[in-house]
Amino acid sequence: MNLPLRRRFVLLAATAAAATSACTDAAWAGREQPRPASDRMVLPPDSRTMRSPSGRYQLVIRSDDHWKTRLATGELTDLCIPGHPVVWQMALPQTQGPRRALVTDQGATVMLDSWLNVASPHAIVVVDPLGRMLAVHEFDAIVAVLGVSRRTVAQHARLGPWLSGEPVVSDDGTAVMLEAGGRHLQLTLADGKLAASR
Numbered sequence: 001m002n003l004p005l006r007r008r009f010v011l012l013a014a015t016a017a018a019a020t021s022a023c024t025d026a027a028w029a030g031r032e033q034p035r036p037a038s039d040r041m042v043l044p045p046d047s048r049t050m051r052s053p054s055g056r057y058q059l060v061i062r063s064d065d066h067w068k069t070r071l072a073t074g075e076l077t078d079l080c081i082p083g084h085p086v087v088w089q090m091a092l093p094q095t096q097g098p099r100r101a102l103v104t105d106q107g108a109t110v111m112l113d114s115w116l117n118v119a120s121p122h123a124i125v126v127v128d129p130l131g132r133m134l135a136v137h138e139f140d141a142i143v144a145v146l147g148v149s150r151r152t153v154a155q156h157a158r159l160g161p162w163l164s165g166e167p168v169v170s171d172d173g174t175a176v177m178l179e180a181g182g183r184h185l186q187l188t189l190a191d192g193k194l195a196a197s198r
Contacts, residue, residue, distance in 0.1 A: 043067045044096055044115045052103040053169070056080045057087070059109060061097045072097030076109060076131070088131025094122045099160055104173040108189040112160070112167065119161045126192035135192020145194050146181040153181040 047062040060075045072094065076087040087107060092098065098111035107129030114120045119139035126135040142162060143150055156164040157180070165179035178185040184197045 050101050050103055052105045054105045056105055057103045057107050059101060059103045061101060067096060070095045090131060093125065102167060102169065104169055106173045110176050117160055123162065124187065126189060137194055145196050146183050147196060148181040156180065156182050
C-alpha cells in the first residue's frame with residue numbers, strides 16, 4: 001500500500017509505541033507492582049486501651065517507637081488496687097499487636113488476630129491473670145476445629161479473616177464465645193482450649 005510519507009510516519013510511531021508498551025508489560029509480569037498511595041497500610045494508634053466489663057482491669061497495647069518496628073507491648077493493670085499496679089507486661093507476638101482484645105473481670109486476656117488483616121499464626125492468644133501465655137491458636141488450627149473448609153470460613157468472615165461476629169464473654173467469665181464459618185466456638189479461659197459447639 002502506497003501511503004503518503006506523513007501517514008507512514010504516524011503508523012510507524014504507533015507500532016513502535018505499542019511494541020514498547022508490550023515489552024514493558026512483559027518485563028513487569030510476575031513482579032510486585034508499586035502500590036497506589038490510597039492502598040498504603042494503615043498503622044494502628046500508638047496506644048490503645050481496653051477495660052474489663054466492671055472496669056477493674058485495664059489493658060494497654062502500645063508502640064514504644066511509633067511503629068518504626070512492628071513490635072507491640074501489652075500491659076495489664078489493676079485499677080481497683082491503690083497505685084494501679086502492673087499485673088503483667090510483655091512483648092506481644094502479633095505484628096503491630098492484636099486487631100481485637102478483651103479482658104475479663106477475672107483478669108484473663110484474649111487477643112484476636114494481628115493488626116494486619118491476614119490469616120495469622122496468632123489468631124487467638126490467651127493470657128492468664130498472672131501474665132502466662134496459656135494458648136496460641138493459629139488460623140489453620142481454628143479451621144480444623146470448625147470442621148469446615150477455608151472457603152466457608154472466608155465466606156462467613158465479617159471481622160477480619162475468620163470472625164463472623166464480635167466475641168462475647170460468658171456471664172461467669174470463664175469462656176469466650178466466638179462465631180466463625182457458620183458455627184460457634186467456645187474458648188475456655190482456664191486452659192485456652194477451643195471447641196466447636198455446632
